[in-house]
Amino acid sequence: SLAFDVLFTEPSKYGVADDRALASEIQNFDNFAGAVFLSRKSGSEKKWPEAVPLPSFNIQGLDEWIARTGHETFPRASFPVEEIAKAAGSLANVHLNPDFDSVYRRAALFEVFDGKVLPSMALAGYLSDKRNMPLKISSGRFMLGGREIPVDSAGRAILNFRGPSGTHKSYSAASIMQSELRLQNNEKPSVSPDDFKNAHVLFGFSAPGLYDLRPTPVSGVYPGVEISATMLDNLLADDFIRPVSPVPVVVITLIMVLLAGLATSRVSGFLPSVLIYVLF
Numbered sequence: 001s002l003a004f005d006v007l008f009t010e011p012s013k014y015g016v017a018d019d020r021a022l023a024s025e026i027q028n029f030d031n032f033a034g035a036v037f038l039s040r041k042s043g044s045e046k047k048w049p050e051a052v053p054l055p056s057f058n059i060q061g062l063d064e065w066i067a068r069t070g071h072e073t074f075p076r077a078s079f080p081v082e083e084i085a086k087a088a089g090s091l092a093n094v095h096l097n098p099d100f101d102s103v104y105r106r107a108a109l110f111e112v113f114d115g116k117v118l119p120s121m122a123l124a125g126y127l128s129d130k131r132n133m134p135l136k137i138s139s140g141r142f143m144l145g146g147r148e149i150p151v152d153s154a155g156r157a158i159l160n161f162r163g164p165s166g167t168h169k170s171y172s173a174a175s176i177m178q179s180e181l182r183l184q185n186n187e188k189p190s191v192s193p194d195d196f197k198n199a200h201v202l203f204g205f206s207a208p209g210l211y212d213l214r215p216t217p218v219s220g221v222y223p224g225v226e227i228s229a230t231m232l233d234n235l236l237a238d239d240f241i242r243p244v245s246p247v248p249v250v251v252i253t254l255i256m257v258l259l260a261g262l263a264t265s266r267v268s269g270f271l272p273s274v275l276i277y278v279l280f
Helices: 015-028 062-069 082-087 121-129 174-183 225-237 247-267 270-279
Strands: 002-004 034-038 077-078 091-095 106-108 110-113 116-119 135-138 141-144 147-150 155-158 201-203 213-216 220-225
Touching: 002 121, 015 082, 034 082, 034 110, 034 121, 062 135, 091 110, 091 121, 106 225, 110 201, 116 121, 121 225, 201 225, 213 225, 220 225, 247 270
Parallel strands: 002 034, 002 201, 034 091
Antiparallel strands: 034 077, 091 116, 106 155, 110 116, 135 141, 141 147, 213 220
């Protein structure tokens, strides 16, 4: 699959022929996911645009889940220009919400706009060759075929980060364009096309001036497109982090406190007591 975490919401400054040229290349690649930005306050669209094909994703139990959880659908959206929106195999939501402390630990597998399901960029890439896979949402879980992904009341999964930015193999856009020019001139490219064979590829920005850098548990500066790459990695490996319910957390905490107190009562002196508390 190929996913572009880029909002083509305005016509190219080089003219409509430029947009049509990009759309033509997109159309020749079946598994392309384009970006839609959903928002509460901004966005030119309040309804699904008539010129844009309707999404093919259908999630069983969605209406009941929304009614039970009170999940808020998005009232506004920014879509790509018509040429690109029509050519894309699927459109995906690229809006991400951080946790209460502004750290990105979770990501929604899908969102809803005007009654239509927009998958995350990662889910769109994962399902690009699995279009008929049944999807189902219920309390605390999202069923992906026969697999169960733990989610919260907002449909978000806890991401299993592999490491800091750059953990997933990345290439600069300049090296890709240079390699293509070399191939056209029958020269050896710096990046081999075989690197992308049977791969999922995400295109996005990592430059600080483009404002797509976010804090995550593994890095204070982490490109948004790599959050999508992490989610796609978790989908492929089926190893999202599972939340622990409050009851065992409270029980384990109380046991640790009682054991620490008991151990401290059996020793004397400042240093041994400090060592025990450090251990626990």
